[in-house]
Amino acid sequence: MDTSSPAQPLLVYGYGNPGRQDDGLGVRLVEELEAWAHKQGMRGVVFDSNYQLNAEDALAVASSREVIFVDAAVEGVEPFEFRRLVPGRQISFSTHAMPPESILALAEELYNATPPAWLLAVRGYAWEVQEPISPQARSNLDAAFHFLCDWLLGSGNTAEDKR
Amino acid sequence: MTRKIVIDPVTRVEGHGKVTIHLDAGGNVAQSRLHIVEFRGFERFVQGRPYWEAPVLVQRLCGICPVSHLLAAAKAMDVVVGAGTGDGLPPTAEKMRRLMHYGQIFQSHSLHFFYLASPDLLLGHESDPATRNVVGVALTHRELAVQAINMRKYGQEVIAATAGKKIHGTGAIPGGVNKCLTEAERDALLHGPAPLNADQMVTWAQGAVDFFKNYYRKNKEFVDGFSQFPSNHLSLVRADGGMDLYHGVLRGVDADGKRILDDVDPQDYLEHFREEVKPWSYMKFPYLRALGPEKGWYRVGPLARLNTAEFIPTPLAQAEFEEFKAVTRGKPNNMCLHTHWARLIEVLHAAESMRELLQDPDILGGELQVKGRRRAEGVGLLEAPRGTLFHHYRVGDDDLIEMANLIVSTTNNNEPMNRAVNCVARALLTGVKEITEGMLNAIEVAIRAYDPCLSCATHAYGQMPLDVTLLDAAGAVVSHRRKPGR
Structure with a gap:
């Protein structure tokens, strides 16, 4: 949803499979964030989600002033990690999906676009073919949600690395 | 010394696979196997759920080809609700489904050829693995990479317009569809501003076929001889x-x-x-x-x-x-690598079919759903991008699914993929003293020609490493190499 029509919106992009429990953290968070932003009447923010990232997402990245990718994390920091991404040309291999660094590299190579980009990696714990997010991951999602709300309202816009 | 080479997982295919190649004391390939860690719990997961939920539920099986599962399940449930065995739907419903399916074929085949296969063809399967990927293609073949992105995007827009949304689409339902196209949606897909319109897709699809034929003319011996059986x-x-x-x-x-x-x-x-x-x-x-x-x-x-x-x-x-x-x-x-040629001809067929359907007034309105005499069992088959997909369900009088049996395209290709691995292993690895990364990748090239989708693994950040392990006859690790997944 584009809550306004700015030429260069901020893109919040969640990815994962909601049918695989915590793998859907990114998609769920973006859904909830979009609903919140709509109520806030927020302008200049575009929300999108998909099962995984792929090369065509370079097009959306290239037309954004700033990008926040939201994904589930199998390991790492609890409740979430928020860190700056840089284009990664050295992907040693890929599957049908691509890591966000490679999407940034494609946007740079193909469209000469280098918007600042961050990854919000929300820690998950369960990955079976079930829909409910695990209770602990739900708690992590809530923490990440409040963090991103603050970010979008402007309080975190100057921070590049946060935990 | 007898050696065992393990490639785990296979790269640039969906999910996880592992290849083992057993060499005998003379350095000859004694045996090769493609092991698949396939997720089989899904069929149990749908048991006990209402039959009308199946088309949406099955999309959880795979994030790569959810439309194929959506349509195959919907076709099976057409039979259950008495809407015929695939040819009894109202024209609007069948044409909307076909448009959705051709959009899926178009974007999936485009993804496979340009992103997954072309790095091997354009850059060579023995080229630097660090750049032998879609980013490497972007660096050396910029125009092709941009074209591929737009073809993929167009196919996804067709899917979004017909299935309703990108994740867990609901467009196909038992007995038909739940929406047709608006004139605005139709016009955008048919005559939208360049390059995202139907004519441009047909032109690019023709160009893709020409691209492969040109490659074939220059590399006929390799393309014909690679993993032929x-x-x-x-x-x-x-x-x-x-x-x-x-x-x-x-x-x-x-x-x-x-x-x-x-x-x-x-x-x-x-x-x-x-x-x-x-x-x-x-x-x-x-x-x-x-x-x-x-x-x-x-x-x-x-x-x-x-x-x-x-x-x-x-x-x-x-x-x-x-x-x-x-x-x-x-x-x-x-000939294994002719699969790419065949795939691109299907891209062209899909582009032509989408254009034809978008010009058909039936997709703008008409009866969307039919039902007849309820049946207890239904089978839905479809030619998914990777091959024939079987969905079979039995539904109780309480409308709950009692049994589900799925044979996915990659399962159908299990034996051929094993044969392909063996073919390449014998051709490239027999009698060699050192196994290069390029040789190992050649085996993966043979597997990738089938575009295997080894069920949709969770992709969460930090996964997808590549392990290469060399073991002797006793199972001891001779060497091990690991590529980071990110």
Whole structure:
């Protein structure tokens, strides 16, 4: 949803499979964030989600002033990690999906676009073919949600690395 | 010393696979196997759920080809709700589904060729693995990469317009569809601003076929000889023998073109198919019952479809089909890398079909759903991008699913992929003193030609490493190499 029509919106992009429990953290968070932003009447923010990232997402990245990718994390920091991404040309291999660094590299190579980009990696714990997010991951999602709300309202816009 | 080489997981295929190659004391390939860690819990997961939920539920199986599962489940449930066996839907419903399906074929095939296969072809399968990927293609073939992105995006927009949304689409329902296109949606897809319109997609699809033919002319010996082996071929075809990726009868031909499965109604598939279990793989090995497991295995997918079909019912793809068939003088084509050629001809067919459907007024309105006498069982078959996809459900009087059986395209290609691995391993690894990364990748090239989708693994950040392990006869690790997943 584009809550306004700015030429260069901020893109919040969640990815994962909601049918695989915590793998859907990114998609769920973006859904909830979009609903919140709509109520806030927020302008200049575009929300999108998909099962995984792929090369065509370079097009959306290239037309954004700033990008926040939201994904589930199998390991790492609890409740979430928020860190700056840089284009990664050295992907040693890929599957049908691509890591966000490679999407940034494609946007740079193909469209000469280098918007600042961050990854919000929300820690998950369960990955079976079930829909409910695990209770602990739900708690992590809530923490990440409040963090991103603050970010979008402007309080975190100057921070590049946060935990 | 006998050595065992392990590639785990196979890169640039969906999910996880592992290849083991056993070398004997003389350095000859003694045995090779493709092990698949396939997720089999899904069939149990849908048991006990209302039948009308199945088309949405099955999309959880795979984030790569959810539309194929959506449509196959919907087709099976058409039978359950008494809407016929695939050919009884109202014109609007069937055409909307076909448009959705061709959008899926178009974007999936474009993804496979340009992103997954072309790095090997354009950059060479022995080139630096650090750049042998889509980013490497972008660096060296910028125009092609941009074109591929737009083709993929167009296909996804067709899916979004027909399925309703990108994740867990709801467009296909038991007995029909729940939406048709608005004029605005139709106009955007048909005549939208360049490059995202139907004419441009047909032009680019033609260019993609030309691209491969040009590559083929320069590399004929390699393309023809790489992993060539005789096999049976299986797909749906139209009743008149024409290619039909959405609905038809099951036809099988052997390596010489002799009919081994004669236009069988998909509802009767259980009478003709069996699945063999082998102790070293989680994935079953389907075969034709009449021929048994040794002789009854078959290939599915683009190459098989061009081998079983007598013609393609769109003019530009038909012209390419005739050129393709001329290479083998009309006989079945058993050359592994010709699968890419076949795949691109299907891209062209999909582009033509989408344009044709978008010009049809039926997609703008009409009856969306029909129902008839309720039945207890339904089978839905579809030619998914990777090959024939089987969905079979039994539904109780309480409307809950009692049984589900899915045979996915990659399972159908299990034996051919194993043969392909063995073919390349014997050609490249016999008698060599050192196994190079390029040699190992060549094995993956053979697997990737089948575009295997090893069920949708969770992709969460931090996964997908590549492990290469060398073990001796006693199982001790001789060497191990690991590529980071990110």
